[in-house]
Ligand SMILES: CCCCCCCCCCCCCCCCCCCCCCCCCC(=O)SCCNC(=O)CCNC(=O)[C@H](O)C(C)(C)COP(=O)(O)OP(=O)(O)OC[C@H]1O[C@@H](n2cnc3c(N)ncnc32)[C@H](O)[C@@H]1OP(=O)(O)O
């Protein structure tokens with residue numbers, strides 16, 4: 163019997179960010195391994211015209227939860243969605259719901275965050291710092307609370323090269339930042355943002371670092387732990403390989419490469435691609451929840467959930483495997499054939515952006531206009547280029563994360579728990595994982611049918627022929643213009659034509675002689 167699974171039995175668990183990518187995988191695993199848990203409270207905001215119930219229904223009816231429904235048929239009754247907005251005071255939770263949360267919660271997993279790199283500092287502080295502070299305050303009023311697990315990011319200190327499992331202080335105290343956000347206007351915040359974030363690349367990593375400081379400062383008597391995952395990718399094994407349902411991190415670029423939009427990317431092929439599968443993050447998170455509650459470490463432990471130091475893969479290897487998979491299993495209705503390369507300096511990046519990204523988009527939009535349709539490719543391409551510029555920081559550097567606490571935890575697990583809650587990234591085969599990731603993107607994110615692969619391959623062949631035809635036509639036009647303007651080109655042209663003519667005459671004469 164798994165000690166960890168047993169621990170969660172009968173417990174009331176509160177999850178924030180349960181509708182997000184990681185939150186859903188966390189919930190799934192909890193229900194599958196501890197179907198006898200009492201309840202999972204999830205803080206959900208109504209969104210995009212959907213009620214809370216509709217959002218929960220949608221999650222439970224997704225492919226991700228198919229196995230759960232077999233193991234835990236009454237899963238609907240064990241989820242309690244609580245209307246909450248983490249941007250509001252007291253999260254806008256009703257008195258009655260708040261009372262229930264305070265009375266019953268045993269464990270908190272705090273996953274909610276804004277993960278947008280370019281979020282306005284005010285909003286990023288509100289969600290990643292102030293909301294964390296408020297949740298800690300709520301936690302301190304929960305008599306039954308056994309552990310509070312905060313999900314941060316391995317990149318919260320990405321301004322350092324070597325990162326230990328400790329909290330590094332930021333120059334300005336989080337409390338001062340929270341206070342100043344209340345009275346500064348947007349224009350001033352915009353002006354001071356670069357100074358505040360300093361050598362971090364964006365407001366996301368900065369506010370996640372402030373969030374960690376808040377956890378440390380407000381810990382009081384709480385049993386706390388912080389998990390720092392690196393770049394979370396599709397699932398490795400559980401509940402099945404390749405599950406992913408949003409475009410964050412590398413996923414969006416995999417789609418863009420498969421659809422033929424992404425042709426070049428400024429990246430360092432040898433830089434470590436510190437990806438970590440979502441199920442590994444979730445297994446570690448649940449093991450940390452158990453360890454923190456049962457063993458009650460004296461101080462707040464930080465756990466790095468990274469792959470680079472134990473089983474490194476680099477962006478070059480990943481890129482090649484992504485493209486190799488698209489050869490076998492292409493995406494449907496691609497814009498161009500999947501073919502991309504890495505560039506390593508600004509000049510070549512600008513050149514390829516103009517030639518491989520902007521020019522085809524302009525030509526395609528021209529064709530759309532000609533055929534009476536609305537142009538859209540230039541807009542889409544500009545968004546892609548903007549996204550690339552945001553991700554560049556992370557694909558041109560390598561970091562070293564120490565993993566002492568994570569390894570210590572692994573050694574504390576029984577062999578059964580090491581199997582059921584496996585977070586040993588050394589067992590991962592990258593080529594197999596990336597192939598399943600790409601397949602998962604096709605099946606679960608884009609919802610493309612595998613039966614459509616022959617047609618997708620046919621479409622790529624048509625694109626290849628169009629490409630050849632287009633290049634030939636372009637060459638002929640360029641050549642025609644050149645010989646109309648230059649005597650040298652005319653002479654070369656005359657030389658080639660007469661040479662071909664002579665060669666053909668000689669060939670015809672010799673074949674006539676043989677007969
Ligand atoms: C030999 C060689 C061979 C080589 C071959 C080469 C082969 C090539 C193969 C390729 C694979 C190999 C290389 C992989 C490199 C991966 C690097 C990953 C680094 C990640 C580091 C993460 C570190 C930290 C981890 C963490 O701790 S946290 C999690 C990370 N957080 C994020 O990843 C949020 C990012 N996003 C945003 O920050 C916002 O999205 C924003 C971007 C501002 C836009 O913002 P905006 O313009 O306002 O518009 P949106 O509405 O947001 O989106 C507008 C439109 O862009 C779409 N789109 C949003 N995102 C992405 C995205 N990623 N990628 C693509 N598209 C995206 C969205 O679908 C929408 O499309 P539409 O619906 O319009 O068609």
Ligand SMILES: NC(=O)C1=CN([C@@H]2O[C@H](COP(=O)(O)OP(=O)(O)OC[C@H]3O[C@@H](n4cnc5c(N)ncnc54)[C@H](OP(=O)(O)O)[C@@H]3O)[C@@H](O)[C@H]2O)C=CC1
Nearest residue numbers: 179180181182183184247248249273274275315391393394
């Ligand atoms: N994905 C990654 O690569 C990595 C993620 N992390 C961390 O993991 C955690 C989860 O990330 P991930 O699942 O990828 O992110 P998602 O963007 O998929 O999920 C974010 C979650 O937060 C919720 N949320 C956002 N704003 C509010 C709000 N105002 N009120 C209530 N809920 C809100 C979202 O709800 P809604 O559905 O309503 O939008 C969603 O459930 C985050 O803390 C992130 O920093 C760390 C390292 C890497």
